[in-house]
Amino acid sequence: RKQATEYSTSSSDDEFESKPSLTHKAKRTLRRRRKLEKETKQLIKQEELKRLHKAQAIQRQLEELEERQRALEIFGVKLERELRGESDSGTKDETQMLHEWFELVLEKNKLTRYESELLIIAQELELEDHQSRLEQKLREKMAIDGK
Numbered sequence: 588r589k590q591a592t593e594y595s596t597s598s599s600d601d602e603f604e605s606k607p608s609l610t611h612k613a614k615r616t617l618r619r620r621r622k623l624e625k626e627t628k629q630l631i632k633q634e635e636l637k638r639l640h641k642a643q644a645i646q647r648q649l650e651e652l653e654e655r656q657r658a659l660e661i662f663g664v665k666l667e668r669e670l671r672g673e674s675d676s677g678t679k680d681e682t683q684m685l686h687e688w689f690e691l692v693l694e695k696n697k698l699t700r701y702e703s704e705l706l707i708i709a710q711e712l713e714l715e716d717h718q719s720r721l722e723q724k725l726r727e728k729m730a731i732d733g734k
Contacts, residue, residue, distance in 0.1 A: 627726070631719060638712050645709050652702050656695065663691050
């Protein structure tokens with residue numbers, strides 16, 4: 588009888604010990620989940636900031652590019668007038684002016700290509716940002732459905 592009593596007592600002790608350990612495991616799992624969510628949010632925020640800084644840099648480059656294109660346009664108009672003889676510039680040779688004009692056209696084409704590349708990069712950033720927002724919404728929906 589004494590052994591039976593001790594056995595029943597120890598088994599009931601195991602039951603009490605197992606219940607707190609389950610809640611402890613649940614708490615630990617919940618803490619891990621919250622920590623993971625927090626780290627994920629921080630990573631998302633860092634990625635957003637990186638994209639924002641990159642977008643700002645692209646915007647500055649586009650503005651500088653626009654200024655350079657305007658300056659080339661003004662110089663080009665002046666050069667064309669000189670080539671047509673509408674301006675008084677007897678100091679420059681016609682072949683030298685044609686050479687400058689072709690260099691100007693090449694530079695303008697180069698700037699146009701660079702502008703196109705910058706616009707493509709800006710569009711990629713917008714798409715990445717959109718994708719990130721969609722992924723965040725999906726995570727939130729899955730978290731709600733999973734509870």
